[in-house]
Amino acid sequence: MIRVNNVRAGYGDGPDILQGIDLTASGGEIVTILGPNGCGKSTLLKCIAGFVRPRGGAVEMEGRDVSAVAVHDKVKHHRMGFVPQTDNVFSTLTVADNVLLGARHLPVPERNERYAELMAQYPSLASKQERKASALSGGERQILSLARALISTPKVLLLDEPSAGLSPLMMHEVFAAIAAIRDRTGMCIVMVEQNAFEALSVADRAYVLSLGKVAIEGRAADLLADPAMRHLYLGGEPPPAEPHPRLAAVS
Numbered sequence: 001m002i003r004v005n006n007v008r009a010g011y012g013d014g015p016d017i018l019q020g021i022d023l024t025a026s027g028g029e030i031v032t033i034l035g036p037n038g039c040g041k042s043t044l045l046k047c048i049a050g051f052v053r054p055r056g057g058a059v060e061m062e063g064r065d066v067s068a069v070a071v072h073d074k075v076k077h078h079r080m081g082f083v084p085q086t087d088n089v090f091s092t093l094t095v096a097d098n099v100l101l102g103a104r105h106l107p108v109p110e111r112n113e114r115y116a117e118l119m120a121q122y123p124s125l126a127s128k129q130e131r132k133a134s135a136l137s138g139g140e141r142q143i144l145s146l147a148r149a150l151i152s153t154p155k156v157l158l159l160d161e162p163s164a165g166l167s168p169l170m171m172h173e174v175f176a177a178i179a180a181i182r183d184r185t186g187m188c189i190v191m192v193e194q195n196a197f198e199a200l201s202v203a204d205r206a207y208v209l210s211l212g213k214v215a216i217e218g219r220a221a222d223l224l225a226d227p228a229m230r231h232l233y234l235g236g237e238p239p240p241a242e243p244h245p246r247l248a249a250v251s
């Protein structure tokens, strides 16, 4: 569904931030992009979406080279949804208007039908339809920005840090919503994340970027289990599932 071939990209006349990236993502899978701050994760997502044009290499969707295709054309012709890292809701608009913004190009009956389906799926939004988005919690805003992307039934969903700034409980809820979208729709989901453990727990495959290149790639479950990956990129060991034997012994 998405194929990134040897993509190089940067800003203005600055250096290449992405220095030859290869990535694939298919329908029915969540692919997560991990790596330290500033390594180029958002730049890669913006290249796939069309906000940044690659300097070299190519981005393909459904077998077609879309490197030079503008964002709005990808939204329309390749049914792409994009949720940016910041400023992803319009605070002064109501929840309903925020969601409906994603469906301006749909015929009214279809738009209303999709809107009703989404409200049934996300009760936390349904109960606040006429509230201003500024009155939502961080997690509710993330769900709102997801709902706005989903109203046009995309085939490809690009998410930039959907769990940013959320408490562990809300983070869990947002990731569960994303996994449910994959399972229900078979959508192709590419998700940039900082919360590596949680992202790898819902993702199918992962790419870890470092200094503009893919440092590690593989099945999410394999990366979670890899001690070198834990040490280098996941900030040490995950919290033990069972009480630590030594702690258990003293209690």
Ligand SMILES: Nc1ncnc2c1ncn2[C@@H]1O[C@H](COP(=O)(O)OP(=O)(O)OP(=O)(O)O)[C@@H](O)[C@H]1O
Residues within 6 Å of the ligand: 011, 017, 035, 036, 037, 038, 039, 040, 041, 042, 043, 044, 085, 194
């Ligand atoms: N619009 C821009 N103009 C110039 N440089 C930019 C722009 N956006 C990002 N950069 C630079 O590109 C590099 C990669 O940024 P990017 O946003 O892709 O990183 P990131 O991996 O998403 O980081 P974070 O985890 O902090 O979101 C950084 O050095 C950043 O300063």
Ligand SMILES: [Mg+2]
Residues within 6 Å of the ligand: 041, 042, 043, 085, 160
């Ligand atoms: Mg980023």
